[in-house]
Amino acid sequence: MIPGHFSDVMQFKTNNNWIVKEFRRYDDLYLFRKQIKSEDDILRVHGRRLNTFIPEHHLIFGTNDKGEKIGFIAMRKVIGEDLSRMNTVSKELVGQLEDTLSAAVELYRLTAEALGNGYFPDLFPPQEDMTVRFGNMMWGKVEDKLGLYTVDTFPLLSMSDAENISRRLVLAVKSFESEKxxxxxxEFVEKITRELIEIDKNHKRGR
Known part of the structure; x- marks a missing residue:
């Protein structure tokens, strides 16, 4: 995490290769560390595979142009399109979506084993029409690398209910197939949903 002032944030804001997200509710350094940084640490330690699908990013706690202490996330900009808004997708994108989901299940397993609670990225954000869809992902380029990127990693979903994740995942797959x-x-969907259920069973057995 980078402590600093608005001038530090502006170094990212004035660079076209970066975007800066402002977390206004985190105006206390302790809360920012406890909630945002702790989740980022979980990603870095247990989500190494998932991190390959997340653009380079930095946490900044600084002062904005109004003198307010605010938490920021600076992330490499993805030049492309939001997955949820795409009408057609390529086989390459579908393959990377499967890889992202596999990496998310791995994060759930590793955190359940190490921390006693499974963490899963928020790949099913709320929708206005209440349909469960994949989201918080973009298909595009970071610098010259084309891929499917997870662009909103906070909050991580802390759950011990793999059945709920599996249910939402299946619904998101159905929406994705219907709309795209x-x-x-x-077989892939069955495999990863079965893995999630097994992770919970093994974890609860080990308690």
Whole structure:
């Protein structure tokens, strides 16, 4: 995490390769460390595979142009399109979506084993029409690297209910297939949902 002032934030804001997200509710350094930094630490330690799908980012706690102490996240900009708004997708994108989901399940397993509670990225953000869809992901380039990027990693979903994650995942897959006109391997979906349930069973058995 980078402590600093608005001038430090502006170094990112004036660089076209970065975007800066302002977390206005975190005006206390302790809370910012406890909630945002702690989740970022979890990602860095247990989500190494998932991190390959997350643009480079930095946490900053500084003062904005109004003199308010605010927490910021500076992230490498993805030049592309929000996954939820895309009408058509390529086989390459579908493959990277499957890789992202596999990495998310791995994060859930590693955090359940190490921390006693499984963490899963928020890949199913709330929708206005209440439909469960994949979200917080963009297909595009970071510098010259084309890929599917997870662009909103906070908050991580702390759950011990793999059935709920599995249910939402299956619904998101159905929406994705219906809206994009593509298929995700049913064997793959069955495999990762089964893995989630097994993680919970093993974790609860070990308590």
């Amino acid at each position: 006109g593509v298929k995700i391997s049913p």
